[in-house]
Amino acid sequence: MPTPIIILAGQSNASRLSDEIVSALDRTYGAGQYRLVEVYAGGAPLTRDRGGNPDWATQGELPDMLLQRSIEALRSTPGGQIVGTIWVQGEGDTFGSSRPGAYAGAFNALFDGFRQGLVAEFGAGVTGAEGAPVVISELSARAPSAGGREFWEAITHAQQQLAAVDPLVVSVDPDDIAQRSGFEQGTMFSDGLHYSDAFSRDLASALIGALDDMYVQDAARDDHFRRDGIATRMAGHTGDDRYDVDHRRDSIAEEAGEGYDLVYSWVSFSLRDHSQHLEALTLRGAADIDATGNGRNNLIIGNSGGNQLNGAWGDDTLIGGAGNDSFRDNAGADRMLGGAGNDAYFVDDHGDQIVELAGEGYDRVFSRVSFELRQHSQHLEALTLQGDADINGIGNGQANTIIGNSGSNFLNGAWGDDTLVAGAGDDTLRDSNGADLLMGGRGNDVYHIDDRGDRIVELAGEGDDLVVALVDTDLRQHSQHLETLTLAGSADISGTGNALDNAIYGNDGNNRLHGAWGNDTLVGGAGNDRLSDSRGNDLFQGGPGQDVFVFYDGFGVDLVTDFEPDRRGEVIDLRAVSAITGFDDLLASHLRSFGGNAVIEDGAGNMIVLQGIEVSDLSANDFLF
Numbered sequence: 001m002p003t004p005i006i007i008l009a010g011q012s013n014a015s016r017l018s019d020e021i022v023s024a025l026d027r028t029y030g031a032g033q034y035r036l037v038e039v040y041a042g043g044a045p046l047t048r049d050r051g052g053n054p055d056w057a058t059q060g061e062l063p064d065m066l067l068q069r070s071i072e073a074l075r076s077t078p079g080g081q082i083v084g085t086i087w088v089q090g091e092g093d094t095f096g097s098s099r100p101g102a103y104a105g106a107f108n109a110l111f112d113g114f115r116q117g118l119v120a121e122f123g124a125g126v127t128g129a130e131g132a133p134v135v136i137s138e139l140s141a142r143a144p145s146a147g148g149r150e151f152w153e154a155i156t157h158a159q160q161q162l163a164a165v166d167p168l169v170v171s172v173d174p175d176d177i178a179q180r181s182g183f184e185q186g187t188m189f190s191d192g193l194h195y196s197d198a199f200s201r202d203l204a205s206a207l208i209g210a211l212d213d214m215y216v217q218d219a220a221r222d223d224h225f226r227r228d229g230i231a232t233r234m235a236g237h238t239g240d241d242r243y244d245v246d247h248r249r250d251s252i253a254e255e256a257g258e259g260y261d262l263v264y265s266w267v268s269f270s271l272r273d274h275s276q277h278l279e280a281l282t283l284r285g286a287a288d289i290d291a292t293g294n295g296r297n298n299l300i301i302g303n304s305g306g307n308q309l310n311g312a313w314g315d316d317t318l319i320g321g322a323g324n325d326s327f328r329d330n331a332g333a334d335r336m337l338g339g340a341g342n343d344a345y346f347v348d349d350h351g352d353q354i355v356e357l358a359g360e361g362y363d364r365v366f367s368r369v370s371f372e373l374r375q376h377s378q379h380l381e382a383l384t385l386q387g388d389a390d391i392n393g394i395g396n397g398q399a400n401t402i403i404g405n406s407g408s409n410f411l412n413g414a415w416g417d418d419t420l421v422a423g424a425g426d427d428t429l430r431d432s433n434g435a436d437l438l439m440g441g442r443g444n445d446v447y448h449i450d451d452r453g454d455r456i457v458e459l460a461g462e463g464d465d466l467v468v469a470l471v472d473t474d475l476r477q478h479s480q481h482l483e484t485l486t487l488a489g490s491a492d493i494s495g496t497g498n499a500l501d502n503a504i505y506g507n508d509g510n511n512r513l514h515g516a517w518g519n520d521t522l523v524g525g526a527g528n529d530r531l532s533d534s535r536g537n538d539l540f541q542g543g544p545g546q547d548v549f550v551f552y553d554g555f556g557v558d559l560v561t562d563f564e565p566d567r568r569g570e571v572i573d574l575r576a577v578s579a580i581t582g583f584d585d586l587l588a589s590h591l592r593s594f595g596g597n598a599v600i601e602d603g604a605g606n607m608i609v610l611q612g613i614e615v616s617d618l619s620a621n622d623f624l625f
Contacts, residue, residue, distance in 0.1 A: 003079055005077060008037070008088070009088070022036060028212055082128045098151055125273045136162065136170070143193055144189060255275075262281075272292060272293065276294045282300075293312040297314045315334060320336075327344070328346040332349060332351075366384045368386050371385075373414075374396035393412070415434060417434040419436070426443040426445065431451070431454070458479040466485075467485045470491065479498070489507055493509060501521075503520070505523045507527070510530075519537045524545060524547055528547060533555065541562050561611045562611075565618055574586075597613060
């Protein structure tokens with residue numbers, strides 16, 4: 001169990017109370033079972049220095065001594081924890097150049113600086129100082145010197161207000177102690193300011209009692225630290241302990257090997273800020289509060305509000321409640337169970353698992369590793385990849401929204417009518433079923449289409465993009481910024497380009513390939529294909545089937561690389577070229593040989609080059625007019 005460290009600080013009355021404070025601590029903790037740090041300076045004010053200046057936080061003064069002596073005590077007391085401070089001060093601010101209106105601010109600055117100094121020296125959550133209370137011994141209105149001090153009442157009021165607004169501060173009224181114990185002014189004081197021996201014993205007991213009320217400590221058993229509505233310091237031991245936390249400044253100390261310990265909290269709570277040896281945390285009530293674990297394999301359970309649950313390190317189990325919850329973990333393979341709200345899951349490990357049931361809201365996953373919704377739940381709706389790694393995102397049977405990161409991603413909606421949104425990398429967007437919306441990014445993206453209801457959105461300047469289609473596809477109906485179209489499978493489907501210089505490839509079926517506008521490349525597959533283009537200088541390659549090459553007025557300068565004359569079914573279709581009326585007209589006015597190729601011209605600058613074909617090889621059977 002940690003060794004309690006108690007600080008006695010203030011002016012000369014603190015020194016006067018020293019022996020009685022030790023006696024009270026011996027009764028509370030046992031002689032030799034604690035450490036007392038004594039820090040006092042006679043006449044020391046808070047709102048000015050001894051020369052009357054407002055800046056009194058100098059070397060050798062009370063703030064400097066408070067921090068330095070506490071550091072020395074912590075270093076020389078292994079396992080020491082600061083329990084709290086007894087503050088006996090105020091007389092020095094009741095007269096002269098003192099500023100009673102600045103007392104509360106100076107008090108808070110003193111202890112804020114003290115706590116920050118210990119955090120800087122030892123780290124957060126190590127010394128106990130962040131949650132250690134301060135017990136103020138108020139000024140006594142019975143003090144013989146009180147009547148001659150112009151700010152006595154104002155300083156007393158400031159001390160009382162500090163206790164009223166700060167849950168880590170409690171004040172003790174010495175006049176109330178004196179009245180209950182039967183002390184008169186003459187027996188209460190030994191002079192104008194200092195307490196008598198007899199009254200010092202009663203006051204010291206009351207001050208330590210007030211401190212003990214704010215610091216709860218158990219023995220080696222299974223204990224339940226209950227709610228009390230004030231800032232409480234709780235220290236467990238070897239049993240399986242339960243801590244009820246209802247104040248943001250409640251503090252827990254738990255050492256290694258001291259059982260399986262549970263925290264129930266009505267306020268935001270972080271296990272790692274208190275101890276690495278607390279195992280479970282459950283949020284209570286309905287407030288939107290947060291819960292954070294530590295380095296152990298924690299169990300963290302949310303309440304009915306909107307919670308942020310963070311397992312920190314370890315292989316944790318996070319369970320949401322009815323609110324809109326956020327699940328996050330810094331490391332480890334974690335199990336995250338959502339509830340009825342719209343939940344957000346942050347995934348950073350391949351071993352992370354998500355459980356989400358039907359009808360439990362619209363749920364999103366944010367992942368830094370490859371992630372498949374369908375391997376976790378059929379009731380997750382959205383997936384966003386984060387970071388810049390080349391990772392993958394796959395949906396489930398829902399109508400998912402899947403968003404890529406800045407790396408090169410493989411996005412697959414699986415089943416359902418999905419929305420896939422690429423990022424900055426070279427992404428692949430695919431869906432197994434459904435009418436999907438595929439949105440590209442700045443990279444060279446690949447779109448796989450399997451449904452006539454699929455839609456592609458691609459903007460200008462966003463890379464060289466490829467569409468792979470299992471159904472009829474017209475690039476014009478999707479985007480003017482798609483460059484390549486490949487028909488997949490073996491179905492008899494069609495592929496049409498847009499205004500760009502497209503490359504369009506057929507599959508093993510009988511395809512209709514049309515380049516539309518631009519200087520296009522049309523390549524048929526194994527089937528009997530129909531290749532055509534509206535305008536532009538195009539390249540046609542029919543492939544091994546019996547292909548039809550179709551031309552229209554204004555066809556441009558086109559090249560046919562693999563036309564086979566006298567092959568039944570393979571023809572040049574000139575029916576839409578008005579300048580050529582028949583085979584005789586073709587031979588007489590529009591057909592010539594050039595460089596071992598047959599060249600067809602319409603007289604308006606447009607020509608068709610039949611690569612490797614002699615004019616003499618051609619007959620009327622090779623054309624349609």
